[in-house]
Amino acid sequence: MAEPRISSIDGKLAEEFAVPSHVEEVKEKMSAFAMDHVAAGRRVVLITSGGTKVPLESRTVRFLDNFSSGRRGAASAEYFIDSGYAVIFLHRHRSLYPYTRTFSTINMLDALQLRSGEAASEVVVNQQVLPNIAQVLTRYQEVKDSRLLLPIEFNTLSEYLHLLKAAAQALSTIGSKAMFYLAAAVSDFYIPASEMPEHKIQSSNGPLQLSLNMVPKILSPLVKDWAPQAFVISFKLETDATILLEKARRALDTYRHQVVVANVLDSRRGYVVVVTAETQAELLLTEEDVKNEVEIEERIVSNLTTAHNKFITQQVGGQ
């Protein structure tokens, strides 16, 4: 039998990025998750979230990382679930997590109280410290019981790339009912395994010269080969607002996916631009919104689920 065509990015992925040992197992899990939920009439969104770790040594002491708390991905997961989606949450280990994100800045021991009852002592949450905990817990348990959230963790760039590929292949079976919401802050640069020193780089050798290769643009095979019917959203974060929209448009031209959500580092929590080939929508939180604790992710998700609707109905023979 003839081997399937291996694209150059596929080849690079296999050669230069270590394959996580559990990738096939995770792929099957994601595939079963997607098919179950589509059978139940739901759509499925794969959310990527958090930064990627790029090791500088194979026995890693040092690494490159990207700024990302995972806040946008975690918040968006909640709004997608509220909108009827099932969510695969591909996130960086220890980045913010749906529901728990709401008390991530609090030391849990400051919110607990010991109560000596008749039998053993009980530990209860002080609801003056965590006023929304009962509500958050209730929602968390509902989501858990209905299995609407499948969490998958990554740590390194290699794990991210292989798991995203596995997810794309797993979701290809549900066609246009799959959405990819690629909010993770993925490194653009890496050191290939073949050029990586085994041991910790010694500072006694003097100043450090690092030479980093460019990470293959995985969006390209994702859109073309792995999940060609899916609705795909990428994110563009810049610090310089003047180049942002041009870069968003260029990404759409290059990868031919559906949406770029463009944002600037300093204003990312209150302002984004949702860019498609034909449209450009500014989403903005007003002072009133901020006072009411509205989150920009609610607006983003609302915009995208509407667009996904249209996308599905427009697809001739969309599954």
Place this chain on the structure above:
Amino acid sequence: MAEPRISSIDGKLAEEFAVPSHVEEVKEKMSAFAMDHVAAGRRVVLITSGGTKVPLESRTVRFLDNFSSGRRGAASAEYFIDSGYAVIFLHRHRSLYPYTRTFSTINMLDALQLRSGEAASEVVVNQQVLPNIAQVLTRYQEVKDSRLLLPIEFNTLSEYLHLLKAAAQALSTIGSKAMFYLAAAVSDFYIPASEMPEHKIQSSNGPLQLSLNMVPKILSPLVKDWAPQAFVISFKLETDATILLEKARRALDTYRHQVVVANVLDSRRGYVVVVTAETQAELLLTEEDVKNEVEIEERIVSNLTTAHNKFITQQVGGQ
């Protein structure tokens, strides 16, 4: 009046590493903490913990980091407090924290249960998920009430360096009663502010060449100028066991401090060597120890508090 002599490292610190705005405030807090506890008959240990973040851009999207969960520092803080020390815990934001570290791998919402009482609904901890929570909480509250733990956070290398200098100066007033337990994984390399691009590095410019300078060895002024009477422990982590002890000895020769705790990445949780100018003690957990959940930090702290005792009594006129 003549200006005090500025060592070259002091000059470099001021020029190339941004000074955190709250450094003077923190210094006064640390100084008051140390004096209060010494007046109450205690010794004071400054523990540094976690990795440092080294920005590659001034509006930071990308950064270099060091592998460190902060486990060793957080565990050691507990054992120092158990040994009668007051602890200044200078730690990386979001690294492991004393007491809470014991349930850091658990999603707290999986450990909580809603109970509808007569009045408002209560949220209680499921002690089958967190069997030690009552004990941990009790100890945490005792430590908090007796103000034995002063937590100070850093994120970047710059913050770490300036806060450590402030701590050393704050603790110099208590002489040999101060211990420095420098367990943080500090970067050896950085990009000076003057050579740092403002905006996010563009991947469209092609492969990335990074040129990193060597971080000034802050242990040198700490031992010589800032806290010359203190008992100082540094840590040496290598991935290559064959160079470890030689590097530990060289550090003691160079900086003239009291102890290096030497460890290898793969075995660091069960084996360390405590190296001084005259001695070399291997601390090792047996299988029996591991079964009984003994932590290597208990042994390290026990070894060092004994050595600190001797150090204080040997100092002529030690305060």
